[in-house]
Amino acid sequence: MDNSDIAITLVLISAFMHATWNAVVRAGSSRFMTLAMVDGTALVICLAALPLVNMPSLQVWGYVLLSVVLNTAYRLFLVKAYETGDFGQVYPVMRGVPPVLVALFSYFLLHEQLSFQAIAGVLLICVGIISLTFVRKMTAHMFKPILMAVCAGAFIASYTVVDAKGVRASETVLQYIIYLTVFQSIPIPVLAFFKERSALSQAVRAHWRIGMLGGVFYLASYGLVLFALSLEAVAKVSALRETSVIIGAIIAALFLHERFGWRRMLSAFVIVCGIILIKVST
Template identity: 45%
Template sequence: MDLQLSLLVLLAALMHAVWNTLVKSSGDRLIQLALLNLVSAVVAVFAIPWVGIPDPASWGYILASIIIHTAYYLFLLQAYRFGDLSQVYPLARGVSPLVVAVLSIVFAAETLNAGQLAGVLVVSVSVASLAWNGRWSQRDEMKSILFAVATGFMIGGYTLTDGTGVRLSGNALAYIAWLFALDWIPFAVIAVILRRRSLGQGVRDQWRSSTLGGILALAAYGLVIWALSLEAMAPVAALRETSVIIAAVLGTVFLGEPFGFRRVVAAIGVTAGVVILRLAG
């Protein structure tokens, strides 16, 4: 992966960490995510006349990605319900490179060299150490871990789906625009059903942060999809997960969450695994 592309993926990691922090700090995270997705969709719709329509071969992947994304949002909300950002976010993001690596080997015929395999293993061990804090017997703690891991699997699933779909689309920008233009619909329906009475007030309270978050989310994942069209999936997915460090710092600085020695070591370990994957690529 060349330097310019690597820097763009790192920028995507920063933007992703910021919008996740906005969701964590919002009054109603379900409404926040629904609004955020709506903003992304509006921007994408305006882009469609300029970018065109992706190849028909990619439409099945767009629809599959929308389904997986919806599950991802629901798992993420549940994980944040029971755990804090500096635990949930690194765990979910740390699991995903392992999932992408395995799925890309099985379904996309990609290969891992020894260095890339070592990087995946380092990330996995670091994630395990992050999950362990001596309180697994506490119900909320265990729920947080399970939902975070499930979120990581969803991330891996939609990364593989979009990585494959964008390569079949013939036009990465068209794939990105149509994905975001449609992705908001199922989650918006869920939000309306679950928040009928509080939706209006939630929109009034959170539209500003949702506007920023929606733009960041579109830019962040759009950059990642574009990178997936050019490079092997596992290294791109791994490099993106440098966002774990940013998210942990943001959670501590802005949300008052603890950042003890264990999380420092685990976050460094995840980053080390990402670096190994990057250098081995």
């Protein structure tokens, strides 16, 4: 198995974990408090792992701090989107925006070249995700969550490019994962503590197991995709990770009781075709 095969495998596992922890946040009675528990779990794990890695260089610190800002903005938009919209409608939009933006960023900023098959694969995945989004008629009350999801997706694209540069500048991939997770997992729990301390305490007592599961999956998901970024082109990694939309649609249908008709099945098939094209291009 070469580096490309390893990267694809890691990203697909990451996609499953990403869809799952997002569903955990969406299913929570308080999305903000659930996200605070998810981040808190990841923070504790990475604090314990800090002695395993060296202190980053000044260059890497710059990437870490910039990514923390972008990740925090993404989390705030994510919460707002899940507070006002359905998982099956919001999640595809949020994951559909990054591939197009990352492809543009990676071409112009990272000077990565994409083959015709890879470009076609990225486009097919994007078309599939967009069609998943609009399987139902758009109404006025859906506009706000869709807008929040688009903003979240834009920040995902931004921090993906920053992290691609950061992880390649780091001494090891693990070093970047641990230091980034420590600092990006602080803002939301701190905001939750000062905003609604009693609500956070109640959420921890009642749902700590779910919060821990989400935290472990969140950390593993992002760690795997960062390893993949060190092995493969950014646009390909970003596009493959969006297959989490298929898993998200299944979760929405089976566990959140949202509709999953033939249109969504067709959209999922289009995404799979995109994956095959990307694989062939490697």
